[in-house]
Amino acid sequence: MEMTISELLPKDLVEEILCRVPATSLKRLRSTCKAWNCLFKNDRRFASKHFDKSAKQFLPLLLRTDYMIFPISVKLHGNSPSLVFKSELIEPDSKNSAVRFEITRVFHCDGLLLCSSQIDASRVLVWNPLTGETRWIRTGDFHKEKEGRSYDLGYYHKSSCNKSYKMLSYYRGSKYFEIYDFNSDSWRILDDMIGDVSFGYSELSVSLKGNTYWLARDVNETPRTISLLKFDFSTEKSVPVPLPYQSLQSRRFEASSLSVVGEEKLSVLLQRDRSSKTEIWVTNKIDDTTNAVSWSKVLALDLSPDPQIWYDASFLLEEEKKVVISCDRCERLIGGGDNNNIYLDKAKDMVYIVGEDNVVTQVECGVDEMEGCWPVILNYVPSLVQIKRAGGKRKRGD
Numbered sequence: 373m374e375m376t377i378s379e380l381l382p383k384d385l386v387e388e389i390l391c392r393v394p395a396t397s398l399k400r401l402r403s404t405c406k407a408w409n410c411l412f413k414n415d416r417r418f419a420s421k422h423f424d425k426s427a428k429q430f431l432p433l434l435l436r437t438d439y440m441i442f443p444i445s446v447k448l449h450g451n452s453p454s455l456v457f458k459s460e461l462i463e464p465d466s467k468n469s470a471v472r473f474e475i476t477r478v479f480h481c482d483g484l485l486l487c488s489s490q491i492d493a494s495r496v497l498v499w500n501p502l503t504g505e506t507r508w509i510r511t512g513d514f515h516k517e518k519e520g521r522s523y524d525l526g527y528y529h530k531s532s533c534n535k536s537y538k539m540l541s542y543y544r545g546s547k548y549f550e551i552y553d554f555n556s557d558s559w560r561i562l563d564d565m566i567g568d569v570s571f572g573y574s575e576l577s578v579s580l581k582g583n584t585y586w587l588a589r590d591v592n593e594t595p596r597t598i599s600l601l602k603f604d605f606s607t608e609k610s611v612p613v614p615l616p617y618q619s620l621q622s623r624r625f626e627a628s629s630l631s632v633v634g635e636e637k638l639s640v641l642l643q644r645d646r647s648s649k650t651e652i653w654v655t656n657k658i659d660d661t662t663n664a665v666s667w668s669k670v671l672a673l674d675l676s677p678d679p680q681i682w683y684d685a686s687f688l689l690e691e692e693k694k695v696v697i698s699c700d701r702c703e704r705l706i707g708g709g710d711n712n713n714i715y716l717d718k719a720k721d722m723v724y725i726v727g728e729d730n731v732v733t734q735v736e737c738g739v740d741e742m743e744g745c746w747p748v749i750l751n752y753v754p755s756l757v758q759i760k761r762a763g764g765k766r767k768r769g770d
Contacts, residue, residue, distance in 0.1 A: 387411070387418060391425040395483070395502055395754040398422070412756055413503075419756040420535050423483060428635055428753055432688060433461070435748040436737055437701060437721050439474040439489075443752075446725065448693050453725040455735045463487070463499050464506055473497060476745035481525040481579035483755025486539065488523050490745070496523050496539070502754040507761055509539070509552060512559050520544040527582040528606035537760060538605050540584060551608060554760040562608060576686055576748075578630045580638055580658075585613070587627050598627045600640070602663060615640060616653045616667040631687050635753060639670075639689045641696075648676035652689055652696060670694060674730055686748045695727045699737075699749040721747040 381389075390398065390411070402409045411418050432444050434457075443458040466472045475497075479486040487497040498507045511521070521543050527535040539552040541559075549562040577586045584603040600613045615627050629641040633654055642651040652671040659665070671694055687698040702722045721737035737747065 387421075391418070391422045392427065394427050394429050395422070395756055396429060398756065399502060414758075416758050417534065419758050423755045423757055430634070431752045431754060432697070433478070433480075433750055433752045434699060434721075434723070434737065435475065435478050435745065435750075437719065437745060437747055439472075439476065439745060441475065441478065444723075444749075446690075446697055448690060448695055448725075453695070453733045455723055455725070457737075461501055463497060464504050465497075465508075477522065478748060478750065479524055479577070479579065480750050480752055482527065482535070482537075482582070483753050483757045484525060484537075484759065485752065486523055486525040488521075493521065498525065498539075498759055500755070500757060500759060501752070503756060503758075505759045507759045511541070512550070522577070524577050524579065524584040524603070526579055526584050526603070526605040528604075529582075535582070535757075540603060540605075576629055576684060578632050578638070580632050580635070585630055585638060587630060600627065600630075602658075611663050613658065613663050613665055616651075616669070617642065629685060629687055631689055632751065633689050633691050637691075639687075639691075640667075641687055648674055650675060654689070654691060671696065671728055673726060673728075675726065675732065686750065688749055688751055693727070695725060697749060698724045698726075699747045700724070701747055723749070 390401075390408070393401075398412055402412050432446060434442050434444050436442065441461045443461060445456040445458065447454045447456070463473065473487070474489050474491045475487045476490045477488045479488075483500060483502065485497075485499045485501060487499060489496075493511060495508050495510050498509065499505070511523075521541060524540045524542075525537065526540065527537045530536045537554045539554075541550045541552065542548065550559050551562055552559050577584055579585075582605060584605075586601050586603070588599050588601050589597070598615070600615050601610045602613050603610045617626070626643060627640050628643045631639040631641070633639050638655045638658065640653050642653065643649065644651075650671075650673040651669055652673075653667045653669050656666040656668055670689065670691055673696070685698050685700045687696055689696055700722055702720050723735040723737060725733040725735070
């Protein structure tokens with residue numbers, strides 16, 4: 373009688389080996405034996421341990437103006453970078469529904485996508501594309517009169533292998549914050565979390581090791597300056613984090629966008645007086661206790677005469693190859709008529725790829741929309757992380 377690996381080796385050793393196998397490979401191993409299938413699907417402790425220890429896979433995703441999410445493959449070899457679209461990611465519930473949830477913003481944390489919509493603001497979706505798990509969360513009716521509500525996902529460690537997830541909600545340009553706890557399935561209001569800081573500047577935020585990072589304007593300074601804030605989900609407080617130009621005592625550059633590199637570093641895109649001068653910096657280390665940070669400059673670009681990376685545009689950094697991948701919405705204006713009025717003719721999603729040689733490769737994303745969401749590019753990390761559901765049950769897609 374033949375014995376399986378799980379029967380030949382001690383359980384702890386098998387888990388330690390499996391913890392280092394990429395998540396997409398583990399999904400294919402579920403049919404190997406019932407014990408492994410149960411481990412991958414139902415063991416929250418193993419899922420958290422696997423995410424921390426496994427070799428990470430980074431899958432760039434593009435949210436297009438037409439509310440569709442596509443995995444993309446960026447080829448950086450040779451002299452002509454290229455981009456390939458793969459099959460659209462469709463959240464499982466839309467396959468069985470006549471009404472599609474039109475995603476206008478997507479936020480990544482820990483292998484989970486937090487999807488929200490300006491069209492259907494009554495709910496948000498937490499979705500693990502690898503496992504097919506979903507959870508719909510009602511957003512409540514806090515401050516219905518306000519617009520521009522955003523949501524960020526984060527966590528804190530209850531123990532070494534037990535993460536507690538929360539969702540932060542806020543309105544850009546206001547001080548109203550609410551937080552949702554996955555364990556209690558409830559919303560509550562956060563009071564005086566950020567002091568006199570306005571979030572009217574950017575809706576782009578990123579998650580790094582469970583914390584959310586934003587760029588924000590300080591309304592008490594004239595001229596208003598851009599600050600970097602970190603929201604800690606364990607303390608439910610935000611704290612300032614020094615930006616590169618603040619450390620260098622230089623105001624020539626201003627932060628315009630954030631990204632995450634390899635789930636280990638924060639990256640910031642700096643631009644000089646809305647000009648073509650652009651710099652990319654990454655963190656060497658962020659002290660979790662003091663929030664002291666050191667930065668290194670990775671790229672210095674001059675994109676004149678026509679800069680393709682604009683304020684608020686999302687971007688990815690390939691640090692080793694020193695390449696930036698950014699996306700934006702390119703609008704074409706036409707003039708004419710008796711009054712020589714200017715009209716918006718077309719708006720097309722564009723991806724820009726640029727390296728240290730300042731050569732820009734432009735790739736059209738194949739969508740021509742007059743209206744829709746702003747395109748966003750981000751790195752998705754496939755994981756087995758499980759979504760805590762009210763009542764302890766989880767829902768999986770087909």
